[in-house]
Amino acid sequence: MIQKTQKECLKLRTMSSISSPAIDTTTTKHIMTSDSHGLSDSRTIMECVCAALMPLMVAVAGCLGYCSNSFVQKNKRCSYTAEDFETLAASTRFTIKEVEALHVLFKRLSSSLIDDGFIHKEELQLALFQTPNGKYFFLDRVFDVFDQKRNGVIEFDEFVLALSVFHPYASIDEKIDFAFKLYDLNQTGFIGRDEVKQMVVAILIESDMNLPDDLLEAMVDKTIADVDKDSDGKISKEDWKAFVSENPSLLMNMTLPYLKYEL
Numbered sequence: 053m054i055q056k057t058q059k060e061c062l063k064l065r066t067m068s069s070i071s072s073p074a075i076d077t078t079t080t081k082h083i084m085t086s087d088s089h090g091l092s093d094s095r096t097i098m099e100c101v102c103a104a105l106m107p108l109m110v111a112v113a114g115c116l117g118y119c120s121n122s123f124v125q126k127n128k129r130c131s132y133t134a135e136d137f138e139t140l141a142a143s144t145r146f147t148i149k150e151v152e153a154l155h156v157l158f159k160r161l162s163s164s165l166i167d168d169g170f171i172h173k174e175e176l177q178l179a180l181f182q183t184p185n186g187k188y189f190f191l192d193r194v195f196d197v198f199d200q201k202r203n204g205v206i207e208f209d210e211f212v213l214a215l216s217v218f219h220p221y222a223s224i225d226e227k228i229d230f231a232f233k234l235y236d237l238n239q240t241g242f243i244g245r246d247e248v249k250q251m252v253v254a255i256l257i258e259s260d261m262n263l264p265d266d267l268l269e270a271m272v273d274k275t276i277a278d279v280d281k282d283s284d285g286k287i288s289k290e291d292w293k294a295f296v297s298e299n300p301s302l303l304m305n306m307t308l309p310y311l312k313y314e315l
Contacts, residue, residue, distance in 0.1 A: 097251065097252060097255065097271075097275055098235070098302050099301075099302060099304075100255045105180075105194060105305065106305060107179060107182075108179055108180060109218065109305065109308060111161075111179065112154065112157060112215060112218070115153050115156060115157040116150055116153055116154070116308065131169070132155060132208065137151045137152055137155070140209060140212050143213065143216075144212055144213060144215075144219070145216055145221040145222060146212065146216065146219065151212060154211065154215065155208060158171070158208050158211050161176070161179050162175060162206075164178050165178065165184060169208075170206060170207060171198075171205060171206035171211065172205055172206075173191065173192075176191065176194065176195055176198075176206065177191050180194070188258065189254030189257075189258065190254065193234055193237060194234065197214060197230070197233050197234060198210055198211065198214045200213070200214070214230075215308075217230045217306070218306055218307055218308045219307075219308060220307050220308070222307075224296075224303070225293075227303050227306040227307075228292065228293050228303070229289070230306070231292075231296075231302070231303070231306065232289050232292050235247070235251065235292075237250060237251070241288075241289070242286045242287060242288045242289070243279075243286060243287035243292070244285075244286045244287075245272060245276055245285065248272050248275050248276055248287070249268075249272045252268065252271055252272055252275070253268070256268075278295070279291050279292065279295045281294050
């Protein structure tokens with residue numbers, strides 16, 4: 053489940069990476085030794101947001117790992133034609149066989165709650181969080197990134213085109229742009245302080261963590277300071293690209309593991 057993934061992510065570093073004269077050291081030490089695991093620096097915050105896609109990536113990798121002809125044919129009952137699969141393969145980095153295998157996964161996800169050939173938000177939530185109930189902060193953003201047609205559902209071509217960025221042959225710039233879209237909550241072309249704070253608060257809540265307001269604000273300030281290269285108070289796409297170039301591990305989860313090891 054995503055909560056477990058995020059909690060594991062939060063364990064990577066400690067509060068010692070956040071230095072601010074506004075933070076009382078006694079408070080910091082208390083949090084570091086409490087049952088809650090400290091949220092680390094800006095790298096870990098961004099890594100936790102990317103972790104929202106990990107359950108889906110595991111499902112995709114597993115599906116592609118079994119994309120033999122017999123497997124695909126046995127599950128191939130759909131309105132898409134061989135020509136449709138060829139077109140999608142030509143538009144992405146997937147092979148025709150892999151596109152057919154992705155359709156098997158798509159059918160499973162799109163029929164989990166409503167069997168109408170589309171992935172609804174509740175079905176994506178079920179895939180990512182193992183429950184159709186509850187409200188999760190990152191769900192809307194992930195759904196919007198996939199729903200390029202803005203019609204309230206994820207269609208198969210959108211599903212394949214979005215996943216194409218996770219292919220090992222996808223360029224670094226494509227992966228950087230995709231991740232930036234996840235963080236650009238208001239879709240303004242830059243990430244403001246309020247957006248960073250929303251992400252940090254959501255990660256803390258979904259990881260059952262509580263921090264004092266001053267420590268939370270310091271964490272947000274440090275994240276902005278780390279990434280905002282031109283010091284204009286917001287994170288532009290150029291700032292983000294520069295930050296990723298210095299911290300390539302941020303894109304660690306942006307490549308499908310099955311294809312990575314097959315190529």
